[in-house]
Amino acid sequence: MVFGEKKNGEYNDREGVYFIPIVDNRVAVVKTPKGYFFIGGGIEDGETDEACILRECLEETGRSARVGKFVGSAETYTEHPVLGLFHPIQRYYLGELLEAVDTPKEEDHELVWVEYGNLKGKMFAEMQNWALEEGIKNATDYTN
Secondary structure, three states, rough: EEEOOOOOOOEEEEEEEEEEEEEOOOOEEEEEEEEEEEEEOOOOOOOHHHHHHHHHHHHOOOEEEEEEEEEEEEEEEEEOOEEEEEEEEEEEEEEEEEEEEEEEOOOOOEEEEEEEEOOOEEEEHHHHHHHHHHHHOOOOOOOO
C-alpha cells in the first residue's frame, strides 16, 4: 500500500519493520509524546526482519518477543521537518510479546495495551492505521 504523493526530488528512504501483538482484541503499542506507534523501527545493516523486531522490542519495551505471521507492507511519501523528502518503507508482523528481560532503553516510549476500538484511526502514521486494520483481520493466527 502506498500513501502520500511523490514529489520531484530525492527522497531519504528508510526501511523499517514493525510488530503488532494482539491479545483479546487489545493491541500492544508504544505511546510517545508524539502519539501511538507500533513496536519497531529501522533495519540496521545486515539485519533480518525478525532480528530487527527482537532488537527494537527489547530497546522499546524491555521484553522479548515471538515474531509470527507477516501482515503486509506499506510506504509513504512525505516531508520530514529534519530529513526533508522522506520515504519510509515498513513491513508489519503479528506475534507475541513475551516476558520482561531488561529495562527499556527508550525513556519516552511507554508500552500500553489498547483496545482495538480505542486505537482505530489513532496511530501516529496513516500507514500504521492501515497496518492495524490488516493486523486485526489476520489476528486469529499469530504464527506462520
